Amino acid sequence: MTSSDQTNLVNAVKGSKVLAQVDEVAPEWLRAVPKRLSALLDTSGLPAVLQPFGRTPIVEVAPPNAVLATDAVVAAVQPSVVKIRGVAPGCQKVLEGTGFVVGPQHVMSNAHVVAGSDTVTVESAGQTYDAVVVSYDPNADISMLFVPNLPAAPLDFVDEPAATGTDALVLGYPGGGDFTATPARVREIIELNGPDIYRSTTVNREVYTIRALCAREIQAGR
Incomplete structure (x- = not known):
């Protein structure tokens, strides 16, 4: 497991006497499992999010208000939160x-939502509209779309x-599915160092950290 590309996993193994002994006698097929796991995580985009936050202290707040x-x-x-x-x-x-709608x-939205797209559409209140990307920042991970005839306020x-401690809501379409509203609570604002959307350089972003139970696929809510 110490062959994994995931720093947190490697450190955890090295810090455990039991796992360290297992790692020494593990067969080759078992040693390859963490590398396959790393490849899976890289495909899903998780390392770019988890590793920076893994080094960030967490401010304790009360659970979100479910009534929200x-x-x-x-x-x-x-209608103003669009797919x-x-x-x-x-x-x-x-x-x-x-x-x-701003x-x-x-x-x-996020820049990675439209990265490389030559056709973009926006869905609001059951209607679909053609859209054009008019601003695109891979460092901040922000994009701006012009959507002619979009009536949403x-x-x-x-x-x-x-x-x-402020109440909040995470609104979006996780996995491209139905509209979802998830209660949340604000932890704090932090300066977060991490890769740009192409993982070509390290950038600094100011972000909210929140307490919520929501799908990773919800975008534009970081």
Whole structure:
């Protein structure tokens, strides 16, 4: 297991006398398992998220307020939280993610949701609209889409950052599925070092950390 590319896994094995002995006598087929695991994680994109956060202290907050999932605000903002689909022929993928309306006919999302796409559509309130990427930042992982004829109202940005313990909601379409509202609670704002979306350089981002139980596939909510 010490052959794994996953630093946290290697350190855990080296720190355990029992696992270290197992690792010394393990057959070759078993030694190859962590490498296959690393390849799987690399494909899913997990290392780029887990490893930076693994070195980040966690601020303890109370559990999220479950009642928020049925709050009236969820239905009110749902048309402005849109599903995005991009077709990226270069990597032979259909990319799906979440965005939200930030101005008339303009939607903000993650850059990796539309990376390499030559066709992008936005779905809101059961209707599908063609979209054009007008801004794209692989370092911040932010994209801006122009969506002609999109009637959904823009969501307002707050004037002040959310404080530790503030109630929150994670809204999106995990796995390209149905709209989901997941209660959350803000932990804190941190400076996070990690790779850009191409893993070609290290960048610094200011992000919220939250306490919530939500699918990894929800985008534009980091």
